[in-house]
Amino acid sequence: MANNDYEKRKVDPSEDGQIDSGLDSYRSLNKDYQGMKPTQGSNTEDNELNNDKLDNLSGDRLDSAYGSSSLSVASLSEIIQNCSISEQPAAESTEFYSEQEVNLLTSVTEDGDTILHLAIIHEEEEFAHHLIELFPKDVLDIQNNLYQTALHLATYLNCPPVVRGLLQKQASLDLQDQEGNTPLHLACERGRTDCATEMSSHTPPRQLSDVMEMQNWGGQTCLHLATQRRNHRMVKLLLKKGAKLNIQDGTSGKTALHMAVELHDVELVKLLLNKGANVDAAMFNGCTPLHLAVGRQNVDVTLVLCRSGADQMLKNMEDETALDLADGNDNILAIFPFDDIQISGRSIIEMKF
Template identity: 60%
Template structure:
């Protein structure tokens, strides 16, 4: 659980949702999928057994990663690629085979970053095959996004690949793109998707409780944040651990540019966390006078109290620059400011 305190720094790592693979070669390892953290309960039922996998229509075999990799490499080296692809389409056993790691030949062609072969296989495969998840619950779309293969992402989206499927960390491919700053991939994923289909994806939280906008904010991806805003992303969506909005996260990062971007596009300046802390509480608690001033310029309510019964002023800790933002002619009754009391 992330630290909910208003005055303590929260390590960025505690809020960040890391991808299921640090580098592409790791998906070639035989690895049992990890269970999500006990702090989260997500739609994991369909992942509980091999029989329930989306690729249940496929047959496993003794074909190894290396042998399928050799096939892909052979096709790549072939001077008559179209003929070789045609031959592949007639080899039903090959096209309906997965490796021990759950990868189809499409997964492998993407791993090898062979754009041509990947595009041809996308054309050959029915939509259902495009959404097969490997043992890390990664679809071909996840892998193409990790590797920033924009043309493959475009081909998958055009063919109708699902954007809603989540990998072992709960990330959709759009989460991955937002986290890694793959702006072109985000563009391709959202370009032609109807709002009714995109909205659930933008609302989806990974197992760390983070939506796409949170990941974009945490990784300071301004361009991606602008794209998500244009597509109707909810600026006030709360992450699942402490109830922070993207504005809270931007304040924690001391990123005044992100704060200004969010406020200018209508983010709620007084949005409360689960513990009642507003962005102003966080800015003052972190002694960030510039951001506190900006929040006040956008109308932040200085009198709001968190669950500890603290106003932002209570967290100023003698900082003159921050104290200057608060009026000192308020009447105090039992420690509470009273505004507009008649005399």
């Protein structure tokens, strides 16, 4: 049963020869596609649930009518079954393709989605694999109006087999969406560890290293995002693949260790330190992880940092040492040595008896 949003978005078939919105287009397409694959016992409730999944993806992202009426649902099965499109050497035109193939390659929705985008959105995995085999790399890398590629969408919907198929056809891993996220950034942000594993396994090391150093528009690398989500498994995967441990974010200069300290995640702090994180790394304001731990009155993290050799005398831009931020917390103060008389963390004279 169509929802109110869908009814509002319906397109009058008499206008410009267009069919109904992408959702109805997909229903027809899906019905036509059933002749290409075995029926899997779907029922009415399953279909309604599947159709509702799209509306739950994002408040800003819904399918629209096809921008070109040249792609007909009736001809889609025939195109899939009877043509095989591959990249042509030095091809700069469409002369190598039939008219039907060109229609399939160039048709997009008003939101900039190709038929491959739609197949992934509607979680038609087998259909998506057919299209991946059919399309050349340039089409696989088409970005919609939100700058999402098919690889972004497959990652968002946590479909590792489609991610693998796209990467095996050399889909680009370094394209950024409207938030500046590559598909690997998105995997780290959404906790799609299996998708990230596929990316790390099917991407050349140099290219993967470049992607892991890229920052999104918030100044965050993949390691920063994985750390913020407290995803220890993802952090380990990134470090194993060569992510730079002490890279700073672009807004405040925090490293992953700073972020782990802010999260009060003792185990993650230990993990990063054991992997070689710089215990005295300074943010743009001069604060070290120890400043953050003491300022947040976190005894356990403070103890771990001190035992790892954190310099207790380093000052931030406010001319404060970490001890200056203890605020009289006896548990914190007990961690620091009191062999000397100190004022504002500065040794004045050694006590002798």
